[in-house]
Amino acid sequence: MQDSAQDSAEAIAALPVGKAAGARQNRSVRIVQRSLARAEPVFAQAGLAGATMASLAAATGLPRANLHYHFGTKENLYAQVLENILALWLDASDSIHAGAEPGAAFRAYIAAKLSYSRDRPFASKVFANEILHGAVHLRSYLGLELRRKVDEKAAVIEGWIAQGKMDRVDPRHLLFLLWAMTQTYADFDSQIAAVLGVPALGAEQFAAGQALIVQLVLRGCGIDPPSPKER
Numbered sequence: 085m086q087d088s089a090q091d092s093a094e095a096i097a098a099l100p101v102g103k104a105a106g107a108r109q110n111r112s113v114r115i116v117q118r119s120l121a122r123a124e125p126v127f128a129q130a131g132l133a134g135a136t137m138a139s140l141a142a143a144t145g146l147p148r149a150n151l152h153y154h155f156g157t158k159e160n161l162y163a164q165v166l167e168n169i170l171a172l173w174l175d176a177s178d179s180i181h182a183g184a185e186p187g188a189a190f191r192a193y194i195a196a197k198l199s200y201s202r203d204r205p206f207a208s209k210v211f212a213n214e215i216l217h218g219a220v221h222l223r224s225y226l227g228l229e230l231r232r233k234v235d236e237k238a239a240v241i242e243g244w245i246a247q248g249k250m251d252r253v254d255p256r257h258l259l260f261l262l263w264a265m266t267q268t269y270a271d272f273d274s275q276i277a278a279v280l281g282v283p284a285l286g287a288e289q290f291a292a293g294q295a296l297i298v299q300l301v302l303r304g305c306g307i308d309p310p311s312p313k314e315r
Contacts, residue, residue: 116154119144120168121204123161128209132162132221163221166214169207170222170230172200180237186244187307190262194297197266201273202290208270234259251306258305265297 122144126135137158141148155161179192201208214222238255245252269276273285280289301307 112154115146115150116164117168119146119151119154119161120165121207123165124169124204124206124210127162127165128206128213131213132159135162159221165210166222167225169211170225172207173197174230174233176200177233177237180240182240182243186241186250186305187302190301190305190307191298194262194266194294194301197262198269198290198294198297201266201270202285205270205273208267212267212271249307253305258301262297262301265300269293 123135123140126139126143130139135158137148137151140158140161141151144151146154151161155164176196177193179189179196181189214220219226234256237259241250241253241255241258244250245255269285269290276289277283277285282289
């Protein structure tokens with residue numbers, strides 16, 4: 085990995101000044117994003133208190149000096165991991181917009197949230213641990229950015245209700261239930277796997293869970309199921 089980084093640095097140095105600056109910035113962004121994802125298992129398993137810069141450096145593949153350069157402190161890295169997780173989840177709600185049909189929007193949102201539970205289960209566990217400990221590092225973010233996004237999506241759902249496209253439900257509590265149903269497949273994956281008698285959750289279990297969640301949400305909200313041609 086270090087040889088690859090050295091080759092990349094030498095290639096960037098050979099570029100014209102303007103392009104080299106842009107390439108360095110892009111490379112730094114990639115390093116940060118990759119490091120945030122690789123730090124998730126460390127924080128999920130050890131917590132903020134138990135994680136060390138040494139263990140984080142090993143997980144990210146960066147020398148400790150580089151880790152300090154990009155993130156400063158362990159606490160700052162942890163905060164960025166949390167904010168990155170929330171940013172991904174908020175982006176997953178893009179399907180819920182006024183121009184969409186509610187059935188298609190909820191199906192897409194459920195699929196996106198479950199894909200994160202399947203592909204990055206430690207992200208959900210880091211977030212759950214933070215919430216269980218009082219959301220000390222997320223309180224302002226939850227009260228501002230997340231609340232703004234929830235208000236935005238609630239307004240869309242209220243618009244669908246007003247148009248008669250779905251039954252009257254509390255939009256915010258509907259979103260809470262969607263979060264719970266999709267994130268449980270990451271937070272409680274060991275429990276679900278044990279009860280189902282499988283070593284780990286795989287594509288079959290996630291597909292079954294997704295189908296049932298979609299069915300419950302659409303029927304519970306009075307949304308007409310799609311015709312066979314639309315599925």
